[in-house]
Amino acid sequence: MTGRHGTPPDPGALAPPSDGGRNGTPTAKAPRTARPRTPGRGVPLLLLAPALLGLAFLLVPLLALLLRAPWRSLPEQLTSPEVWQALRLSLVCATAATALSLVIGVPLAWLLARTEFPGRGLVRALVTLPLVLPPVVGGVALLLALGRNGVVGQWLDAWFGITLPFTTAGVVLAETFVAMPFLVISVEGTLRAADPRYEEAAATLGASRFTAFRRVTLPLVAPGIAAGAVLAWARALGEFGATITFAGNFPGRTQTMPLAVYLALQNDPAAAIALSLVLLAVSVAVLAGLRDRWMRTV
Amino acid sequence: MPETTPEDLGKNPGKRSGPAPAPAAEGLDARLVVDRGAFRLDIALTAAPGDVVALLGPNGAGKTTALRALAGLAPLTAGHLRLDGAELRRTPPESRPVGVVFQDYLLFPHLTALDNVAFGPRCRGAGKAQARALAAEWLDRMGLAEHAGAKPRRLSGGQAQRVALARALATRPRLLLLDEPLAALDARTRLEVRAGLRRHLAAFEAVAVLVTHDPLDAMVLADRLIVVEQGRIVQEGTPSDIARHPRTEYVAQLVGLNLYRGRADGHTVRLDAGPAVSTTEDLSGPAFVAFPPGAVTLHRDRPTGSSARNVWRCEVAGLEPHGDQVRAELTGELPLTADLTAVAAAELDLHPGAPVWAAVKAAQTHAYPA
Structure with a gap:
């Protein structure tokens, strides 16, 4: 900048202000809007038409949600105790599931990214399986494992008197099962991208592997962990299939927002729309929170 | 073996x-x-x-x-x-x-210069305050006292190097x-x-x-x-x-010498590569002969009557600027490197493929046992 001012009048330096004045656009925006266009080369219709159709397909349902929203009765809908109950339960369970995913998922990601052991590829594949598994199947599997007669559940019941299915804890487990792979994949990717030589440097300074992880690696990959956690949280918040299968649909105990939406749609569509709007608002908020990370175009 | x-x-x-x-x-x-x-x-x-x-x-x-x-x-x-x-x-x-200063320093980017240096003492059992005091002392010794609070990305290359050195030395x-x-x-x-x-x-x-x-x-x-x-x-x-x-x-090459291996017999070293080199040293048995590129003179015709007794027929393989001179890579009877002025290079019409005679005075060679 200083160099520019120092040089004798050059047309390039003077152009933006005059340009901005003519168009009435703020000069600060000039560099952004000044994207070179190749003249005479339009977008082929065969690409443009399906592209616009795709865009419409994604946007119209959301628009419909906004158009048909019972705006007048909305305050009343949203302040009903059932809604608050479901919303609070959803937030609590999604947050708990995210916390649980962090506690066990980050070390798992570290193991996958930083150690060599036989069958690591298989382990990674298994970790990502819940990403592609229909959540309902996950719920059934959880029942078979942790249900009262499940492989592990029968012992939990017999020894500790712990029953997980159809409890709030069950909701947290179902959501963790579905959401944790998102966190693991995200954190593992960040760990792989992080330079492992920082850990070596820490070792030469006397840090044990755990100290190096805690004091060097963890802070370095914190942005990746945060992004993974938000992703997992959003996934947990919207979780439906595994939750209803493993934890059921008991208002106040296991009925989260998505379940409440589905149920409300049967007998009170206005309530369903109101609840959906809340979830949409949360999603938009999450997206806004992450825009620096993912929305930045390349 | x-x-x-x-x-x-x-x-x-x-x-x-x-x-x-x-x-x-x-x-x-x-x-x-x-x-x-x-x-x-x-x-x-x-x-x-x-x-x-x-x-x-x-x-x-x-x-x-x-x-x-x-x-x-x-x-x-x-x-x-x-x-x-x-x-x-x-x-x-x-x-x-053992302390290590890594090639690109590997200063922990999320820690200040002070905390980078304090990291080692801390891991080796020093208390937080003690480690930081020690780190401050080291930074002071490196002339970096005023950069103690800076994150590594704010440091210049030279400063980062000194922080890395301080960090390695702080663990004694x-x-x-x-x-x-x-x-x-x-x-x-x-x-x-x-x-x-x-x-x-x-x-x-x-x-x-x-x-x-x-x-x-x-x-x-x-x-x-x-x-x-x-x-x-x-x-x-x-x-x-x-x-x-x-x-x-x-x-x-590192030290900028032409080096050959051969077998010495008196003031002559017969090189493994073929020709013989006259030297001032009197040796026998396996020997090295070395001479700097600046000792080589190039001629378009075979030099006669000069004191240079080492004359070889060569061909220019490549030319490149070397300081304020021109460095010529030669192949032929004896592959060697010669330095000459740009004027000389122009006068000799040197270009890749050009034939030249290379001469080195015996007094400018150096022979020693292999």
């Missing part, structure tokens, strides 16, 4: 490290053998406290592998590693009294390792940092081993050079000794 070292080592009996000392001696006594697929590193290293040893060699020679083995970051396949009498071969890196290592300590710096900073580093290394009371491919860095910073090629030590000695008596093509 891995047994290459005794002979090479014997070539230059160091003043202090001398004949292999008893195991309980102070300093470093190591034989590093590391297998990496087809590559094998096998070098012996001894150094007394206060020594600064440079491992010098081309890329891929195994210098960094040696450094990593010393630090415990790469396991030894065989050999031993004793530091002040203690065997460290099976000691994990965090328990070795008995062995300091420096991997290409000046490679990440631009030419101007380099000069400055090199001088500073030299001061700190001279003041360092334990063993320092530095790895570099830059002969100037090695010669300025170290009091003993170990030249490593393809995982082996090819030459070892003081900087001036190595500069005067290179024993491999690589070393000769």
Whole structure:
């Protein structure tokens, strides 16, 4: 900048202000809007038409949600105790599931990214399986494992008197099962991208592997962990299939927002729309929170 | 056969490290053998406290592998590693009294300069306040007191290098390792940092081993050079000794000499490459002959009646600027490098493929036993 001012009048330096004045656009925006266009080369219709159709397909349902929203009765809908109950339960369970995913998922990601052991590829594949598994199947599997007669559940019941299915804890487990792979994949990717030589440097300074992880690696990959956690949280918040299968649909105990939406749609569509709007608002908020990370175009 | 070292080592009996000392001696006594697929590193290293040893060699020679083995970051396949009498071969890196300055420093980006330096003392058991006080002292000693609160990305290359040095020294290592300590710096900073580093290394009371491919860095910073090629030590000695008596093509190139191997008989050395070279030294048996590129004169016609007795028919293979001169790579009877002025190059009409006569006076050659 200083160099520019120092040089004798050059047309390039003077152009933006005059340009901005003519168009009435703020000069600060000039560099952004000044994207070179190749003249005479339009977008082929065969690409443009399906592209616009795709865009419409994604946007119209959301628009419909906004158009048909019972705006007048909305305050009343949203302040009903059932809604608050479901919303609070959803937030609590999604947050708990995210916390649980962090506690066990980050070390798992570290193991996958930083150690060599036989069958690591298989382990990674298994970790990502819940990403592609229909959540309902996950719920059934959880029942078979942790249900009262499940492989592990029968012992939990017999020894500790712990029953997980159809409890709030069950909701947290179902959501963790579905959401944790998102966190693991995200954190593992960040760990792989992080330079492992920082850990070596820490070792030469006397840090044990755990100290190096805690004091060097963890802070370095914190942005990746945060992004993974938000992703997992959003996934947990919207979780439906595994939750209803493993934890059921008991208002106040296991009925989260998505379940409440589905149920409300049967007998009170206005309530369903109101609840959906809340979830949409949360999603938009999450997206806004992450825009620096993912929305930045390349 | 891995047994290459005794002979090479014997070539230059160091003043202090001398004949292999008893195991309980102070300093470093190591034989590093590391297998990496087809590559094998096998070098012996001894150094007394206060020594600064440079491992010098081309890329891929195994210098960094040696450094990593010393630090415990790469396991030894065989050999031993004793530091002040203690065997460290099976000691994990965090328990070795070894400090490392990495090539790109690897300062922890999320910590301030002060916390970077305090990291080591903290890991080695110092309390938080104590570690920070110690770190502040080190930064002060490096002239970086006012940058204590800066994150590494705010530091210049030279400052980052000094923080890295302070960080490594703050743990009071008995062995300091420096991997290409000046490679990440631009030419101007380099000069400055090199001088500073030299001061700190001279003041360092334990063993320092530095790895570099830059002969100037090695010669300025170290009091003993170990030249490593393809995982082996090819030459070892003081900087001036190595500069005067290179024993491999690589070393000769580093120090800017033409080097040939042959068999001496009186004042003549018959080279393995073919022609004979007249020298002033009187030798017999296997010998090296070396002469600087500046000693070579080039002629379009065979020089007659000159005092140059060494005349060879050559062909220009390549030309490139070298300082304010032109460096000519020649092939032919004797492949060699010659330096000449740009004017001379123009007058001789030098271009790749041009035939020339190269001459060197016997007085400007230097022969020594191989």
